[in-house]
Amino acid sequence: MATAPAVPGEHSGEAEAETPGAVIMHHVMDSNEFAFEPFGAVELPRMSIPASVPLLGGLDISITKRVVMIWIVAVALVLIFSIVGSKYKAMGVRQAPSGMANTMEALVEFIRLDVAKANIGHGFEKHTPFLLTVFMFILFCNLFGLIPYGSTATGDINVTLTLSVFSFFVIQIASVRAHGVVGFLKHLTVGTHWALWIIMVPIEIIGLFTKPFALTVRLFANMAAGHIVILSLIFISFIIKSYVAAAVVSVPFATFIYLLEIFVAFLQAFIFTMLTSLFIGLATAHEGGHDEHDTAVAHH
Amino acid sequence: MLTSGVVLLAGSLLTPNPGLIFWTAVTFVIVLVILRKVAWGPIISALEEREKGIQSSIDRAYQAKEESEAILRKNRELLSKADADADRIIREGKEYAEKLRAELTEKAQDESKKMIAAAMDSIEQEKRRALDVLRNEVADLAVKGAEKIIRTALDADMQKKIVNSMIQDLSSKRN
Amino acid sequence: MNGEKRFPEDFGHSVRASSDYIGLGLQVSGGFAFFVFIGYWADSKIGTSPFLLLAGVVVGMVGMALVLMKVVRAANKK
Structure with missing residues (x-):
């Protein structure tokens, strides 16, 4: 419409x-x-x-255009990582990776250790494939969106919403697995009197959604805003109808924002993955709160 | 213009698009399944294997270090033991030598004492023999004197005088 | 390298420390709206116009108070 x-x-x-x-x-x-x-x-x-x-x-x-972008990203991901994967399969333990495999290994190691292991802790291995896929998917969507004629799929609320729904289910399933169904339901009632359950349970279920929702909005707003800023800067020259303005203001600033967006592309993918693994870690932590305690002790 | 932009922003960017949601979900699941099988499996297992390899080589290096330290300690122990042994042997040798010297000295002293005693004995014997010879000589002389006296005259006074002078003679000669 | 390593850690620490409060505003307002809508919907179904809506408002407010009490209690425990 x-x-x-x-x-x-x-x-x-x-x-x-x-x-x-x-x-x-x-x-x-x-x-x-x-x-x-x-x-x-x-x-x-x-x-x-x-x-x-x-x-x-x-x-x-x-x-739609976004669907095509997502498919391009999917094909690129499968192509690149099947090559990298086959290299690793062919490689001995004593060999070090080279070229693209080495670059990808740095990213994979970062997600596996600094993001997944650091935040989930025990049992992080189960979640690494999901976290890696989400990270690479968002990163490639962001980067492909920077190519001329492309479109940033992650700048669309529908895409990020879908991804965060996946995260949401992964987080809740991890929570149920860690605490059992009874523990999960008990967590929803958080020790209130049974007569108040009818009020507390809906609110707590809404609470389960609000954290991933914050995650979605953050990613979406950042990706969309970056593009709007670039285009606005370029259109300044059309509005003022002056090539001087175009040369002096629009192009340098747009270039700067463009470079910034490459950084933001990595940052957003990282933050989405980081938040997902943080929520998984929080959901699976036994006796909530002892993690923060450890952190506080480590800090002082 | 600005308001139209705001309206467009609110109207389009946040419009739910079920088709896009559907395709995103389908594509993401397919990518997840394929990558899990094709990429993450081999990459992560390779990384884990390498980590294990690094850990085991670190462990082995530590083990080797500990072993070499143990060997060094043992060597030191052996060395100090050898030192102690050598000390003990030298000390024993010294003691033995001391003992031997003392024994030898004692023996030599004994020997010299014995020799002195033997010399004393032989001197004594020589003296006694000389005395015997002298006594025989004296007896012979006495017998010869008596013969002489008997032969000359058996004058009693004379005899007394002769015997006395002879005894005087002998004792003064002997002293 | 060191600073880069520290960023994920610090980020994780701060999010973990504030995890109880990240979605709190949305949770409270969403819970309130949920009960109000239930009341509104029930009113339009049964035709007891403002009463169930008001009941929904009251229940929603009780819910808000409960959530805040829970958060305050958890914070006190720490």
Whole structure:
């Protein structure tokens, strides 16, 4: 509905009332075509699940630009890591990795030890595949979004929401596994009188959602904001209609923000993974609170 | 313009898009399954193996260090024991030599004493023999004197005088 | 290298220390809204217009107080 100013065929130019704001939003938003601006656009198929399928019937599952980006990221991930994985399979214990395998090993070791092991502690091995995949997925989405004509999938609330739902389930399953079903339910009632359970349990269930929700909003806002800032800086020159302004203000600043975004791409992927593993660690910690105590002791 | 941007922001960025959610979920699960099998498995097992390898080589290095230290300690012990042995042997040798010297000195003293005693004995014997010879000589002289007296005259006074002078003679000669 | 190593640790420490409070505002307001909506929905179903809504508001406020009490008690224990 809001995509009205940017329907296909309308990006011909200034003749239309195409405000800079609309153009920026068009770039930041999802769309049903993959535009390569001066050269044209590829219309993406629209489709929906047949109404006969139970539960998901009638769902609009059109392939959008973001979906294509996600697929590109998925293919890139599978290609790169199958090569790296096969290298490791072929490699002896005494050999050190080289080239791409070495770079990826640094990232994998960082996530495995500094993020997963440091925050989850005992039993972190079970969660490393998930954490590694989430990290690489977000990182590659962020980086591919910086390529011209690309679109940052992680700048879309739907994508980050889905990822955080996965995190949410991983966290809750870890919690149930660590405390048992009874312990998990007992945790929801947090030692209040049984007559108050009817009030406490819904609030505690809402509480389970609010932490990952904070995580989602953070990631989404950062990725979307970075792009909006870059595009705004570029559009300053169009608004002022001055090449001097373009050369002096827009290009240097946009370049700076662009470099910043490469850093932010890593940072956001790291923070999402970090928060997920922190929540897993908090959910699986026996006798909540002793971890903080340890930390406090270690600090003083 | 600004308000339109805000409206667009609120209207589009936060619009739920079930198709995108669906595809994200499906793609993510597929990527997770494939990567888990293809990449994370081998990479993590390789890393763990390497960690174990490093740990075991550290352990082995420590073990070797401990072993060499033990050997060194043993060597030192042996050395000090050898030193003590040598000391003891030298001390024993010295003692033996001392004892031997004392024994030899004693023996020599005994020997010299014995020799002196033997010399004394032989001197005594020589003296006694000389006395015997002298006595025989004296007896012979006495017999010869008596013969002489008997032969000359058996005057009693004379005889007395002769015997007395002879005895006087003898005793003065002997002294 | 050292600073880089320390950042995840410090981040982890601070999040762990504040873990009880990260989603607290959302939790409290969400819980309140939940009971108010339940009251509103029940009102529109049964037709007892403002009463169940008001009951929902009261229950929601009790819930808020309980959550805050729990957090304060946990904080005191530490």
